[in-house]
Amino acid sequence: MYSTAVDPAMQPRTNPKPILTLVDPSPPSLKRRACRLLRRWQVWAVIILFAAGWVIYLVLSQRDNDFVDTGATYELYNNRIDFSLPINATHCGPSQGTRCPDRKCCSAGGLCGLGDYFCSKPRCQDRYGICDNARTSDIPVTTNRSECGIQFGTRCPDSLCCNSNGFCVNEMRGCATFFGCQSKFGKCDNSEAFSRGGYLAGADWPMLNTPPPPKPSWTALVNLSLVAPYGVKPDIRRFSCAAGWPLSNAFVNKPCTNADGCSCWWSCEKQTVAGTVRNCLRDGNEGTDISSCSPQYNNTIGLTFDDGPSEYTAQLLDFLKSKNLTATFFVIGSHVVQYPRILQRAYAEGHTIASHTWSHFPASNMTTEMLIADLLWTELAITKALNIRPRLFRPPFGDIDDRVRTVLTQLDYRAVLWNLSPRDATYDYTDTEADSAQVLVNLEQALDAGKMFPNFILLEHDRANETVQLASPINDILTRRGFQLANAMGPGCTDLTDSQIYGTARSGLL
Numbered sequence: 001m002y003s004t005a006v007d008p009a010m011q012p013r014t015n016p017k018p019i020l021t022l023v024d025p026s027p028p029s030l031k032r033r034a035c036r037l038l039r040r041w042q043v044w045a046v047i048i049l050f051a052a053g054w055v056i057y058l059v060l061s062q063r064d065n066d067f068v069d070t071g072a073t074y075e076l077y078n079n080r081i082d083f084s085l086p087i088n089a090t091h092c093g094p095s096q097g098t099r100c101p102d103r104k105c106c107s108a109g110g111l112c113g114l115g116d117y118f119c120s121k122p123r124c125q126d127r128y129g130i131c132d133n134a135r136t137s138d139i140p141v142t143t144n145r146s147e148c149g150i151q152f153g154t155r156c157p158d159s160l161c162c163n164s165n166g167f168c169v170n171e172m173r174g175c176a177t178f179f180g181c182q183s184k185f186g187k188c189d190n191s192e193a194f195s196r197g198g199y200l201a202g203a204d205w206p207m208l209n210t211p212p213p214p215k216p217s218w219t220a221l222v223n224l225s226l227v228a229p230y231g232v233k234p235d236i237r238r239f240s241c242a243a244g245w246p247l248s249n250a251f252v253n254k255p256c257t258n259a260d261g262c263s264c265w266w267s268c269e270k271q272t273v274a275g276t277v278r279n280c281l282r283d284g285n286e287g288t289d290i291s292s293c294s295p296q297y298n299n300t301i302g303l304t305f306d307d308g309p310s311e312y313t314a315q316l317l318d319f320l321k322s323k324n325l326t327a328t329f330f331v332i333g334s335h336v337v338q339y340p341r342i343l344q345r346a347y348a349e350g351h352t353i354a355s356h357t358w359s360h361f362p363a364s365n366m367t368t369e370m371l372i373a374d375l376l377w378t379e380l381a382i383t384k385a386l387n388i389r390p391r392l393f394r395p396p397f398g399d400i401d402d403r404v405r406t407v408l409t410q411l412d413y414r415a416v417l418w419n420l421s422p423r424d425a426t427y428d429y430t431d432t433e434a435d436s437a438q439v440l441v442n443l444e445q446a447l448d449a450g451k452m453f454p455n456f457i458l459l460e461h462d463r464a465n466e467t468v469q470l471a472s473p474i475n476d477i478l479t480r481r482g483f484q485l486a487n488a489m490g491p492g493c494t495d496l497t498d499s500q501i502y503g504t505a506r507s508g509l510l
């Protein structure tokens with residue numbers, strides 16, 4: 001038998017390695033390399049997977065386009081998103097009870113996001129956020145400057161921004177994207193920032209948040225011969241501070257030509273331990289200012305909110321409604337034209353609306369002519385929104401003097417101040433700087449210190465989220481202490497009648 005086993009020693013010798021390796025002088029052509037690559041199955045697998053992904057993407061994105069990229073879809077936004085839910089930038093859905101920011105969808109897993117994964121119809125939870133994939137050019141231009149954005153499916157005319165509340169605006173606050181300009185629905189032309197707005201219909205409103213220029217036809221409504229000249233301090237010898245309201249130390253060092261009482265040329269102040277309530281109050285024989293509830297309501301807190309309306313006022317209205325409370329809102333004219341619907345809601349829900357200037361400038365620092373224009377532009381905004389004329393006015397920072405009072409009286413206004421503030425009045429209009437915890441401490445201390453001055457009118461603010469969020473804990477403190485809460489300008493506090501609060505619209509302003 002022939003054996004297949006081979007003795008290794010008998011194997012033929014292999015050729016020794018050549019000393020020189022022959023190198024192919026021409027490397028494989030690109031074509032040959034590609035051919036070699038294509039012979040590998042892994043490459044084919046990658047190509048097939050990629051193609052499958054692309055097909056799936058096309059299918060999904062097509063469905064997505066069907067879903068939002070038509071004008072008609074926008075009509076559904078209002079019905080689908082639950083705008084009453086609070087916004088959370090990342091988490092959303094029924095378990096969180098929050099919705100996504102505008103234009104983001106809430107995925108089935110409860111995360112906010114953009115892109116086809118989030119925006120595809122099977123995953124997007126409509127109630128908690130809706131993607132917006134439409135092109136700006138496909139969105140119709142609104143015919144109403146108080147209705148734009150994702151809420152209405154319309155965009156603003158050129159150079160106006162659509163703010164987060166659905167108003168076409170053109171001023172710095174509205175144009176800054178971090179304050180919620182819905183850029184797809186209108187972009188600001190910042191070269192025109194601070195120029196005229198026009199979101200509340202009915203007038204060509206002056207520049208926002210700035211004292212308007214004098215308007216001669218309005219100046220003529222006031223008998224200037226009865227008004228003290230601007231810049232001249234009143235003769236304080238006619239005037240002494242009311243009992244319990246000593247001279248203000250804050251003005252001791254002001255230059256003054258009068259020999260006595262210079263520090264009280266416009267201000268008396270009521271001292272509390274925790275914080276000074278500093279009002280330029282004029283009461284007693286000469287006074288008409290309101291600063292507290294009537295004496296019989298000696299366990300009452302009269303509620304007032306200043307500086308709105310704002311994008312946060314709606315939350316406050318919800319809160320007040322839940323507590324069955326009403327309050328007086330001293331509103332800024334520049335804000336009324338930006339948020340007229342919120343003002344209308346406040347009025348419809350039984351709150352009192354009063355004036356707090358157009359520009360929030362200190363009234364005693366405006367010339368008489370500017371002050372008249374400032375008051376009447378605010379009045380016009382309130383009248384256009386509510387068809388009533390306000391008769392109550394609160395001076396920003398509590399800054400008022402007899403010159404301002406004379407103008408107010410001639411224009412049928414009465415000044416309203418306050419005698420309790422959870423923060424010092426220096427926070428007026430800088431609410432975002434308020435230290436929330438400290439505000440509550442200050443309030444408790446002011447209440448302790450102010451026991452001898454009951455029937456409070458309380459000053460709160462609704463311009464900033466920070467102070468709106470304080471309404472609830474402040475309410476808790478007051479009710480825990482057993483106070484009755486009432487609308488400051490209504491029954492149970494000042495008992496003002498409707499005709500003392502509002503007049504019929506002034507004719508011929510425009």
Ligand SMILES: [Zn+2]
Nearest residue numbers: 306307396428
């Ligand atoms: Zn204010």
